[in-house]
Amino acid sequence: MGRNQKSADSFAGLPISSVENQRETLLTWYANACRDLPWRGSTDPYPIWISEIMLQQTQVKTVIPYYHRWLAEFPTIETLATADLQQVLLVWQGLGYYSRARNLHKAAQQIIQDYGGIFPDQLSDVLALPGIGRTTAGGILSAAFNQPVPILDGNVKRILARLVALSVPPAKATKKLWQLSESLLDPEHPGTFNQALMDLGATICTPKNPDCCHCPWQSHCQAYNLGIASKLPMREASTPLPHKIIGVAVIWNNQEQILIDRRPAQGLLGGLWEFPGGKIEPDETVADCIKREIREELGIEIEVGDRVITVDHAYSHFRVTLIVHHCRHLSGVPQALECDEIRWVTLEEIDQFPFPKANTQIIGALRQETERM
Template sequence: MGRDLPWRRSRDPYAIWISEIMLQQTQVKTVLPYFDRWMALFPTVAVLAAADQQQVLKAWEGLGYYSRARNLHRTAQVLVQAFGGQFPKELDPVLKLPGIGRTTAGGILSAAFNLPVPILDGNVKRVIARLVALEVPPGEAIDRLWGISERLVPKDRGRDFNQAFMDLGATVCTPKHPDCPSCPWRTDCQAYAQGVQTQVPKAVVRSPLPHKRIAVLMAVNGAGEVLIIQRPQAGLLAGLWDFPRWRVGR
């Protein structure tokens, strides 16, 4: 039995696309209220395309990674202008839309149209890495992992398979405590056979985080008005209103 999520009750590519973008860097339980509010505010791609950018960014407030909201807005305008408001059913045009990569495209095309298009999100990468007892971090074997995901997805069950694949990673083949005795793939899983399931996938050795010193100006005039400026349309928090700030020192 898969997870019961509001976007899974829908076959509307618009609703599925919105959920896929929200889920890119955010957990399901955080996305749920945002998704409901978004669909009430912007129920169709045409309404989203016609909205003001500040209204779109406001609806996204708190979800982070605001480039996702700006890309949703731009893509809605592209869909209305170039595709008659319909979501394309082929992979190539979907991959050309702003903010949609291969996994997101696979998630939308399989869930909305039941197409056998593979996905490779974090959960799926972990499951595949364990199935084959991958000896390197997944980032060093991306082409191989895509190839396996592509071979696994059945031609006539793209929707069910991809959703089950993600659910397996989210609920059974979890990062720290995989529940192998309950897993339907345990007889095919090389990591389980070797007893190394918690050591796979291999971690990447990360370089230390850079430190920056930032000065922030907070100015209030006699009328109680606060000075804020709109940030540029590219880079961190693009298009949002903020106190003036700049980098100091090295």
């Protein structure tokens, strides 16, 4: 009896013989139901790595066009490593969680420096690359090198929580869920098995209204047998997201250029360009906020004009409302006091710079105004 089977038996309360059956039924289901995704069927670790990073926090249908565009622009690790970070961010623009793009760039440079441009095949080396955690490493190593390394993304956590009718939120049972994922993993076909798990979570064992009638693990699933599949996994008590209201300036000069600034490389939206502004303080008007922020950030005086647009946007840990106004540069030479770089650009040139998603809505509103004039 293997260690893996003991682990599955002791935690999941499943008969030892069921582990082999679960592997077989899942792989049989996957052979007939797998999704045709562009990164599948290849054992090249580079495109697999790109897909794994893009799929963090992002749905497959959103990722696919970005994946194709990325590989067209950066077909190899070397082309990514030698690319300018601004171009990397521009290709990534709109996909969100921009630290992923920055980490891909850093990791590619590290692979060139430490591994001669060849993606490493040892777990410790892969985990040492920026932006790669245990699940991403498992996805890459199992798919590219057929190594028996488990995964535990959101889909897999949900499947396993239902499989054993987990009585606590997954975050409180992470170690046990990793043990179960490792125990169930098919040692002969780990890459296919991990892909099958992800597809099962994406298409059958979904967060809401799981399609238990078509699930290959229905007979093994304790949550289904107890009639509580749709109630699991248990969720942590959530708190309301903090809400920030931001005054934003679209500053024009006499040459009909707009002033944009580049955020510091580290931190939220690092390295991206934006329209300057800042948080509205209590008892402060939008206009007063914008004037103050521009004075503090750029060292210039402006006149605040008409509103352009109001944009609501949610990040993972907070949400923002951007109240955007046209402004006119009055005096002073702009200085990069709280950013890495500033530029005057025309509306026609602005697509050359990577912007956060909320700012692209501002650009769209400016273009609509121009078309109406």
